[in-house]
Structures are given as structure tokens and as C-alpha cells.
Amino acid sequence: MRVLTVPATAYDDVPYTRGGAVDRADVGALVQSAVDGDAAAWKALVEGLSPLVWSVVRAHRLSDADAHEVYQTVWFRFAQNLGRIREPQKAGAWLASTARHESLKVLKSLRRMTPTDDPQLLDRVSEDRTPEQSVIDSEEAAAESERIRRLWQEFEELGERCRQLLRVLMASPPPSYQEVSAALGIAVGSIGPLRQRCLRRLRARLDARGAL
């Protein structure tokens, strides 16, 4: 029998500061401060956990309109439930799980109303130019821009479950495995191996195209 080991990159017990926004260890304290009326704490929660919520919604391939509505619903409900969340330090997992359930509801209602809906129509990158995009528009950065575009293209063409997992992992700061588990309904213990597998697949695709 094989023993599965979680790779050293599993960060459940390590406070994560790589993305710099919210140290996961502080989430519980921020929730408590927000309950007590501290609007700045709420803002810090939004800044730190918005990318996670957005990543979960996008991982489910919702249209822009649906994605916007689900994202809002999740935050409205979080505000409403602030003082009732049993484990404030797991607010990230709470948000991820709520985003997942609301996303699945949307997919269910779409299937009921428009059975012929073409999922590929939902599968486009927003064409709005972001500030960061404008910055890299300079000529020297054109190559970098092309590189990112290729990376994204290969990512989009991964199998559905790899694409979902990687889209959630892309949240910044990186989500904990507990949050990924809540976002996708998969066991914490399987995330490490799956992550390696999916990243290796992506690497192979990129190598095959001679990209990066």
C-alpha cells in the first residue's frame, strides 16, 4: 500500500504572508474586530479574502454577470452572519464553501432553464484592461505579456478538474488547503497530490508548445 504524503508546500499550519494582504492567522482576530464594529478590520478581510471568493466563483466557470452576483451574495451573507460564525479563524473556508454552494446553484438553474447552454461561451477572459495590464503594455513588456497569455491559454485547456483546482489555488494570498477543500468539496489530504499532478500536466503542455 502506498503512503500519500502531503508535499512540503502544504501550508495549513503556516501563516501565509507571501501575498502580503492578510496573514491567515489574523483572520479570526479580524472577524472579531469587525463584529465589534471595526470597519477597518472588515476592509482588511475583504482585501485579503476577495481573491479567494473570486477564484472559487471563476473556478466554476460562471458568466461575468452570474459571477458578480454570486460574489456579492457571498459577501452580503458573510456580513449578515459575522457574529454567528462558529470558527472565525476559518472564515476563509466559510467564504469558499458559501461561494461554492452559490456557484453550484447557479449552474443548476442554468441547466434547468437553458439546457443547450454552451459552456464555451462562458469561457472567456475578461477583455477589460486592468491597471496591471496597462503597465505591462510597454514594448519591452510585450514578450512578458505574450508569455502570460500563453500560460493562461494552456491553463484554460487543462481538464476541467485540474482547471478548477488551479484556479482556486491562484487566489492571492495562496489559500490554505482547508479553504481549497471547502471551495471544491475535495478532501484536504488529496489536494497536495492533485496539485502536483495538475501543475505537472500544465508544465508538460507548456514544454510541448515551447512556451515559457
Add this chain to the structure above:
Amino acid sequence: MNAKHEDDFDGREDVHHDDEFDGGLLEEELRGAAAVLDPVPAELRRIAVDAYALHDLDARLAELTFDSLVDAIPVRGVTDAPRMLTFRSGELTVDVEVTAQGLMGQVLPPQPARIEVLGGPQPAAPDTLTADAMGRFAGHVAPSGPFALRLRTGGEVVVTEWLRA
């Protein structure tokens, strides 16, 4: 959709090669790409910050206990079935039906109530409905997007869980 065959997640044959490949760098590149190509829209961030106003410790929360989208078996061929929702807070139940024509429902046990239809943190003037003595209410505007109902009844304020219509 050319890659469905890659969905087999159960195979674990390559777990043991983990040492040879550091996915961390690639993951970090993906994170950078997402920040450029698919970031959280700025207006959504603002709405989430404003949502703090929805934090209301004085109101009782009525939890969603039935949602036809999840709990009902669809009838074959019926594609425009109304969305049926039930919220509950203690003894109080609110049944809601959302159709393209609007919203109707009943407060139980039967009692009059003033009902505001909320659409976000700062609705300029929320639609207000009135439940009659039987607890019945109806409105001709169907909520679109996230919504919640704020009921004032017998000196109490009850808010339903936020939901996407």
C-alpha cells in the same frame, strides 16, 4: 473542450515524482497571470467593503430551510417553475415564491408585517410590501441578483438570509 480525458483524478502513479518537480514556481506564475488577466473587479471589491453596513446585530436572522432549486425534484418539461423559498427564524416562517412577474409569499403564523426587499448594502429606496392579517404579501417587481427581505412585525426585525434570485 479537447481535454476531458485528463479529468481522471484517481490515478496516483506520479505521486512519487514530487521531488523532481517543484510546482511552486509555476503556481506562483499562475497567480501572477490571474492578477493580470482575471483580477477581482474593482467595483466588486467596493461593494464587498460597503457590505459591512449589512452587519446588523439587532435583527434576527431567518435561515433558508428550503430552496426549490436544491431541494425539489424538477418536473420534466417545466422550465419556468417558480423559485420556492422558505426561511425560518424560531417560530416564524416566511414562504416566498419568485417568478418573472414578481414576488409573493406568506408570513406564518399569520400576522401583518412591513417587508422591505433589499438588493444590496445601500438600496436608495427599497421596495416595501405589506403583509395582510393573513400574513400574505405580493410585489410586482421580481428581485434580480442578490436579495433579502427585512420584515418588521410585532416590534421585531427579521432579515432573511441573502440569496441570489
